[in-house]
Amino acid sequence: MTKINENFLKLPGNYLFAEIARRVSAYSAEHPDKKLIRLGIGDVTRPLVPAITEAMHRAVDEMGRAETFRGYGPEQGYEFLRKCIVEKDYRPLGVELSPDEVFVSDGAKSDCGNIGDIFAADNIVAVCDPVYTVYVDTNVMAGRAGEYVDGRWTKLLYMPCTEDNHFTPMPPMERADLIYLCFPNNPTGATATREQLRIWVQYALKNESVILYDAAYKSYISQEDIPRSIYEIEGAKECAIEFCSFSKTAGFTGTRCAYTVVPKALRRGEAQLNALWNRRQTTKFNGVPYVVQRGAEAAYSEEGKRQLREVIAYYMNNARVIREGLAAAGLTVYGGVNAPYIWAKIPGGGSSWDFFDLLLKEANVVTTPGAGFGPSGEGYIRLTAFGDAMATREAVERIEAFLKK
Amino acid sequence: MTKINENFLKLPGNYLFAEIARRVSAYSAEHPDKKLIRLGIGDVTRPLVPAITEAMHRAVDEMGRAETFRGYGPEQGYEFLRKCIVEKDYRPLGVELSPDEVFVSDGAKSDCGNIGDIFAADNIVAVCDPVYTVYVDTNVMAGRAGEYVDGRWTKLLYMPCTEDNHFTPMPPMERADLIYLCFPNNPTGATATREQLRIWVQYALKNESVILYDAAYKSYISQEDIPRSIYEIEGAKECAIEFCSFSKTAGFTGTRCAYTVVPKALRRGEAQLNALWNRRQTTKFNGVPYVVQRGAEAAYSEEGKRQLREVIAYYMNNARVIREGLAAAGLTVYGGVNAPYIWAKIPGGGSSWDFFDLLLKEANVVTTPGAGFGPSGEGYIRLTAFGDAMATREAVERIEAFLKK
Structure with a gap:
């Protein structure tokens, strides 16, 4: 059976x-x-703002004409959008990425869930408490969470976020292999300072862990000194994957576009995680609609x-x-x-x-x-x-x- | 590490x-x-045909106005599209489904790959040979394929499709738990007759296997007596999941919309597979763009x-x-x-x-x-x-x- x-x-x-x-x-x-x-x-x-709907209308027209019609696009996203992300989201932060370190997808929720595919089932997972439930539930599905006893999963490492630590936890004493961090945080609204993220990056480099950094709310940061990306921290490219989304930045919750950064410098054992994620996405995903990618691109126009x-x-x-x-x-x-x-x-x-x-x-x-x-x-x-x-x-x-x- | x-x-x-x-x-x-x-x-x-681009233009306009804007849609797809599928794809075949047995997604490739999430790693997998490589590669990733030796995976059950069997295999002598079938077939273009599918359904019912039936090319069937859906065969709702796509039917390879049918009658042990897939999709997926779903709906207009x-x-x-x-x-x-x-x-x-x-x-x-x-x-x-x-x-x-x- x-x-x-x-x-x-x-x-x-x-x-x-x-x-x-x-x-x-x-x-x-x-x-x-x-x-x-x-x-x-x-x-x-x-x-959706006019710049975006206008771009989407143009793209729909392109799809309706034989000369400009587009079939399968690259699974990782069109170069025009990956370049925008590299040049307009990261370069202003002093972070240099190459377009093939950026993977365009249909949502940060999908990527936060699917990223588990490239990791073994016996990694130790650390999550903030409270937490966006997708991190927990997808690890339950993958067999990394153990059993549910008294409102907690036996194998997860919970990092309480309380008034005492201003809702931004320090690394645990124990070793964690996969660490989910989300700043600005859902649900607490807390952020992490540069110094706090530095401590996390050092922990991850020392333990050879991977930080899964959810930056879906980065556009809402108003204070100048708060990092928008974990890659603003030295060494983060060797230990972090970053999830970003157009959902909250550009009103795309019903339009569906996001991106995930997997730096080429991020290796564990013999494996380059960028190559693993590329293999996962090319095998199990067929890219984001052309019309949607043109809409996302328009979010970067003046x-x-x-x-x-x-x-x-x-x-x-x-x-x-x-x-x-x-x-x-x-x-x-x-x-x-x-x-x-x-x-x-x-x-x-x-x-x-x-x-x-x-x-x-x-x-x-x-x-x-x-x-x-x-x-x-x-x-x-x-x-x-x-x-x-x-x-x-x-x-x-x-x-x-x-x-x- | x-x-x-x-x-x-x-x-x-x-x-x-x-x-x-x-x-x-x-x-x-x-x-x-x-x-x-x-x-x-x-x-x-x-x-894309005019009926579809017109519907997409209208939907883009809706997204640009506060009164008609849509945020998160149902992860399983909008009711308007699920109903169309039930009424216009299945009812004419004599197949009655309820809309919540249909899951709209971004692609049959995604679904054929992701469906593995709901099954254990030690199921025996049977594939046609030759085969659409996604079935094989996603099972390799999930640990179901064993080792690659002389061009074959040691744990997969290969079903040769040759001139002798007109490229449509009979069930194997051994027990297979998960069976990938694709008709009309990619790459051979072969189809299965009603009688051939009946033998497959009987095999799956007897062995309590699950048939993963890829019907992405069903719109190309020209001969009246060839089944368009495996659910035309009695008993198939108790043993088959069916993958369909707008990619080849409506030119959506760059527009991205598909659907997967998981009948509620399909149970293995205590589990209803519809509920498992629903949990998988609501946890790891956030639905298809509204604009795209309106385009797909227009494929069903006169x-x-x-x-x-x-x-x-x-x-x-x-x-x-x-x-x-x-x-x-x-x-x-x-x-x-x-x-x-x-x-x-x-x-x-x-x-x-x-x-x-x-x-x-x-x-x-x-x-x-x-x-x-x-x-x-x-x-x-x-x-x-x-x-x-x-x-x-x-x-x-x-x-x-x-x-x-």
């Missing part, structure tokens, strides 16, 4: 956002008159950059409204300065699912309970800055009013 | 189409005056269907020209009737790489050597019908002239 991958059966049933959706629709069904405001899921709401700066400013104004509003109402809040996420401490130390329910029922605002991101998320809720500006302001007022009751 | 997946190091260096590209560019560099005609890679050349029938007729006329031309020149040819591939026997039983080189140098036509698809492909070359009609006719004339020398 065909044997299934038994690791799948270990995964707990309810995905965080599915459980939120369930509670929200149950409440809505009982109270159809209530107007809910959703600051839960981290999904953008502003439309017009595109200007228009996208306005979109990010719009969201970051929401972040400020949430942060300042909740602080004025007496909550302790983190994030929202270099990230579109606000991580708010629940007053009186209540449970995050209880507080989620309270805000849903009393303020009609949907948030995300911190416990959904891991044990150390308990006692917090996450709010996102991706909503409509008016609705965000109203949500904050409703929460303030509820807290003052 | 981080341990890599050692299986990657077992993969032979040169991917078939990379080796072809190398030989072609070496020849072109030496003979820059020669005009090559490429009938090698199976990539479409006709532009206008879209009519326009696409013309495109397929164009390619199938090329297939006829190749088939009849080579036969007239004395070659034994297969395929090209229900498939866009022609599988031609090399006169005098020469090596397929030698004959590839001969056609490249003497006729300036690029083909694909059969040996690149597996040991039983030796002695054949593959030609594709996806070229320009005039160029295809000229290529056939050149080959005829060369053979008559």
Whole structure:
């Protein structure tokens, strides 16, 4: 009989956002008159900017004419886009990459998950706690997480991110082989300083570990001294893979384009990881739609950059409204300065699912309970800055009013 | 130290189409005056039809307006497209599926590769020989293929497809757990009859195996009695997963959309494979671009269907020209009737790489050597019908002239 991958059966049933959706629709069904405001899921709401839609229209026209039609593109992405990324995302940071160190894909979620293909099943994996659940679940599937006991996976190394360490952990005492870091962080909104990343790179070089660095929110960094890329740190090309995405940078959550950097200098044993990932992608992937890659390219034009700066400013104004509003109402809040996420401490130390329910029922605002991101998320809720500006302001007022009751 | 997946190091260096590209560019560099005609890679050349580009333009406009903008879509694809597939691809065949048995994705290559995630590493895998290399290489990566010895993987079960069995194998005597079948076949162009598929379904039900059925070329079937889907066979929903694609049906090789059917009736042990694949896709994938899904939907409109029938007729006329031309020149040819591939026997039983080189140098036509698809492909070359009609006719004339020398 065909044997299934038994690791799948270990995964707990309810995905965080599915459980939120369930509670929200149950409440809505009982109270159809209530107007809910959703600051839960981290999904953008502003439309694609004109520079991008114009480029996509041009590309659709090209696809409709025999002379300019494109069939299979390079699995790794078109040179025009890989060059843009190298020249306009990395060169300004003082980071030199070659285009064939950049792999264009359909999403950072796909890449963060699929990257596991090139690693053995017996590596020790370290994750932040709280954490973006994809890092954990994909390692469960690959057999690297062990068993789920009391809300924790027995083989994972959890790195608590708490107020004490400003939500940015130091390397563990133990050896970890694969380390997932995400800065600016989802869900806490924390960032890592140059010095903190330097300590991580030194740890990874010493232990010959690989850092899987998720920089999907780098466009939201507003403070000058915060690194946008782990490659700003010396030695990182020998120990880090970096995941970036157009989802939050250019509003591409429904348009799907991302990229992953695997430097050629990154070797483990005899293997060059760039060659392994190239083999994985050419065998199991067929590239991103031409029309989408032309849209992504337009994000780097002068017009595109200007228009996208306005979109990010719009969201970051929401972040400020949430942060300042909740602080004025007496909550302790983190994030929202270099990230579109606000991580708010629940007053009186209540449970995050209880507080989620309270805000849903009393303020009609949907948030995300911190416990959904891991044990150390308990006692917090996450709010996102991706909503409509008016609705965000109203949500904050409703929460303030509820807290003052 | 981080341990890599050692299986990657077992993969032979040169991917078939990379080796072809190398030989072609070496020849072109030496003979820059020669005009090559490429009938090698199976990539479409006709532009997207108007019904599709119009739908994509409308969708791009929607993405540019706040009121109609779409962020994350369902990982499994939008309901509008899943419904189209169920109602317009399957219902006319007498096959009833529910939309949540259909998973829209970025490509059949991705799905054929990623499907391995849900199966254990110790399943016995059977593949046709010759075969689309992705089935083999992805199983090598997953550790199911064993070692590469004398051009064969020690743990794979090869099913030779030869003139004797009309390139459609019977089930093996041994037990196989995962069986890759592709009809209409790439590379041989062979199809399976209803009776042949019935024997396969019975074998899979008896052995509790899973058939991975690649139907990417189903739109090219011209004979009425050839099944378009394995689900036309009773019992197939209990033992088969089917991969389909818009690549060859609607010219989407550069636009990227496909779908995979995992029936809910398909269970192994306690597990429902639909639930496993759903978990895999929701964890490691974020859906297909909205604009692309609207384009795929338009392939099912009356206008879209009519326009696409013309495109397929164009390619199938090329297939006829190749088939009849080579036969007239004395070659034994297969395929090209229900498939866009022609599988031609090399006169005098020469090596397929030698004959590839001969056609490249003497006729300036690029083909694909059969040996690149597996040991039983030796002695054949593959030609594709996806070229320009005039160029295809000229290529056939050149080959005829060369053979008559």
